[in-house]
Amino acid sequence: MTSSTVAGQGQGTLAEQAYSAVSERLVTLRIRPGEPINDDRVAAELGFGRTPVREALKRLEHERLVVSYPRRGTFATEVQIADLGHISEVRQQLEPLAAGLAAQRAGDSDREELNRLLGELADASDGGTDLIRLDRNVHRAIYAATRNPYLEDTLVRYDNLATRIWCLFLDRLPGLAGHVHEHGPLLRAIIDRDAEKASALAARHVEGFETAIRALI
Structure with a gap:
């Protein structure tokens, strides 16, 4: 097991x-x-x-x-790079929404988990598999903090599809650690209840992901 x-x-x-x-x-x-x-x-x-x-x-x-x-x-399923644009269209709309809602709605237990993940980010090394797992955990915590199970389920699905594309290019992505560490300011904005900043950072993160992948194809 x-x-x-x-x-x-x-x-x-x-x-x-x-x-x-x-x-x-x-x-x-x-x-x-x-x-x-x-x-x-x-x-x-x-x-x-x-x-x-x-x-x-x-x-x-x-x-x-x-x-x-x-x-x-x-x-x-096969990983279809042609789907990148479709996936990004959805995430560009919903990731900022989720970050903003999380900043507004996160409860004490959510904030405790986000603070814990913030500490993990600070200590994270450049190990590919560990960074991907941490990236997924950060996204899941943000989605859960929206208190909207329908939005959470939708974003988990699209984050999974995006992560598969990411993993396909893992050995060619020089900025993996930087991409994951971008979550630090995002988590801090959510913890500080700054919905506008959190939304902007989430939008920039999704845009940066697509740009990085497109640079390799």
Whole structure:
């Protein structure tokens, strides 16, 4: 059982735990684009039964991370660079909205988590996998602080798709650490309840991501 699975134990249903574990593998490309996904093997690797894994895969198919074909099986979706513009269009509108709402609505527990992540950012090294995990955790904390579950779910989906594109170019992105550390001022703005500044920083972050990727293609 992987460390990410252990970390998810006790949090939500078995299907939710399976979803979290498989999603992390798909998003970080540990399961490569186009790779077949055998639910029996995944269940054995994660220590779950087939039913929660199948439920997780159905959810992941809805989120465009896997695709199923009759009589062929289930596969990790390909990463389509042509989708970058579509994904960015959505994120350019919703990421600033989420940052602004988080600044207005974050409760004490949200602010505690954002402060903790701010400390992690200060101590973060240049390790690619660890930085990606930290980046995802920061985004998830901001989305949760919006107190809007529909906005949160939507942004998690699009952040996952964007992160897959990011991971595809990971070894060619010289500014990875700088991109992740941009979250420091954003988190500080949210903690300080400065909605206007938080929105502006989030918009700049999404724009910078697209610019960095387009420079490589």
